[in-house]
Amino acid sequence: MNQQTTLLSNTSNTDELFDPAIDRRNSDSAKWNFYGEEILPLWVADMDFASPKPILDALHKRIDHGVFGYASDPVRLRELICDRLDSLYNWQIAPDQIVFLPGLVSGLNLVARASGEQGSGIMVNTPIYPPFLSAPTNQERVIQDVPLAMSQRKTAHDQSYLHYEMDFDAMDAAVEPNTRLFMLCNPHNPVGRAYDRAELEQLATFCLRHNLTICSDEIHSDLLLGETKHIPIAALNPEIAAASITLMAPSKTFNIPGLGCSLAIIPNSELRQRLEKTASGIVPHVNLLGFVAATAAYEYGESWLASLREYLTVNRNRVFDFFKKNLPDVEMTLPEATYLAWLDFRAYGITDPYQFFLDHAKIALGSGTSFGAPGKGYARLNFGTTHATLEQALERMADALTRA
Ligand SMILES: Cc1ncc(COP(=O)(O)O)c(C=O)c1O
Structure with a gap:
């Protein structure tokens, strides 16, 4: 088989896996049941794909x-996580440094609640x-928002992004x-950045200088597009x-968010305790099927x-090419990672793109303003479909914008 044929056959295997449309309307899906049948949902971050067969087999x-x-402690899962972090990132942790949680939103709230005292500040980047915006408020902390700096860059083909x-x-x-x-989102939802080593080192220096704990939400770290690599900030050095x-x-990775199995890795025993x-007595244990699926x-x-x-990656490129060709003002x-595209519709004078596309295109996007003030005029599109x-x-x- 020459290289060309290998590439083609890989692509077709991939398409065979993910092309079949699965009707999710009657499957208790938040994404597909929230709106009426006429709406195509591209909002909440789950994918329209079946999970890998080994997970389904293990669950069956x-x-x-x-x-x-009640589930016993998942010893095998702890070992698998340690091996995976070592092989992917050269990051060595001990099995007892892992705390299992039923979800990452619980994790964000727990970390906020365990940080400082009532009125303490939590920095985030909108x-x-x-x-990330509700957890500090829920836990009676104060948000210190420092928006990300946005700029326009050009691809090798001179297209701006x-x-x-x-x-x-x-x-x-x-x-x-x-x-x-400091609450870090890496890769960053909704802007899709997988922060590079230099940026993470600078952030680590910043946090150490100001004596801040870092809570790094890396739920999207496996969803790497093209040649992107992920670096966990904790893997930089023992101090951080x-x-x-x-x-x-x-x-997110294996499309099992409904099974509720997540983890916090906390090398520092004081922070972990x-x-x-x-969490004690408030946050429930991870359910048995979540552990089974995660292990498989x-x-x-x-x-x-x-x-x-x-x-x-094909979907990411398709969204980009489509807008460049048909709607270049978007x-x-x-x-670099995630299955989320962040779109700026301000050139069209649309103040609320979420409502505009719901009304005129029958598409449900993520509303830009729910991601903080810099989201005005923006919307998030989930291309995990x-x-x-x-x-x-x-x-x-395109049809709705052309008619606008
Ligand atoms: C950055 C980020 N963190 C956490 C979550 C949700 O985590 P969970 O469903 O485990 O609470 C999401 C879901 O979209 C997310 O994008």
Whole structure:
């Protein structure tokens, strides 16, 4: 087989895996049931794909057992996570540094609640996943928002795209004596950045200088597009590891968020005990089927994941090419990771793109303003769907904008 044929056959295997449309309307899906049948949902961040077969097999086997008592500590899963972090990032952790959680939003709230005291400051960079903005308020902390700096960059083909990065001068100016925590989203939802080593090193220096704990939400770290690599900030050096809480999960990666199995990696025993104490008696244990799915995912899911990345990269490129060709006044990110595109419709004079596309294109996007003030005039598009559904959505959006 020559190289060309190998590439083609890989592509067609990938398409065979992800092209089949699965009707999710009657499957208790938040994404597909929230709106009426006429609306195509591209909002909440789950994908329209079935999970890898080894996960389904493991779940079937466990269900066939028929008894669903309390779960014991998932020793094998702890080992798999340690091995995975070592092989992917050369990051060595001990199994008991992992705290299992039913979800990452619980994790963000727990970390906020365990940081400082009532009124302590938590720094975030908007636009950002909404629970980064609600967690500090829920837990009676104060948000210190330092928006990401946005600029326009050009691809090798001279096409412009939106680039976001941390604004360290503004962060230095905004830090207060009461600031205790920096909440990082890496890869960053909604702007799709996978921060590079230099940026993460600068952030680590900033946090250590100001004595801030870092809570790094890395739920999207496996959803890498093209040649992107992920670097966990805690893997940079032991000093920053000791100041960090890293939140990860197989949920986005293998499309099992409904099974509720996530984890916090906390090398510093004092920080870990504080988090465990805060969770004690309030946060429920991870359910048995979540552990079963997570174990199968990390044991047998890697080749499926490689195919998923190819498929999502094709979708990312398709969204970008479509807007450049048909609607060049829409500015957008060229996401390095995640299956989320961040679109700027301000050139069309549309103040609320979410409502506009819901009304005129029958498409549900993520509303830009839910990601903070810099989201005004923007919307987030979830391209974790089949090529065919994506195509239908893009056509509907173009049609609505052309008529506007
Ligand atoms: C950055 C980020 N963190 C957390 C979550 C949700 O995590 P969970 O469903 O485990 O609460 C999402 C879901 O979109 C997300 O994008």
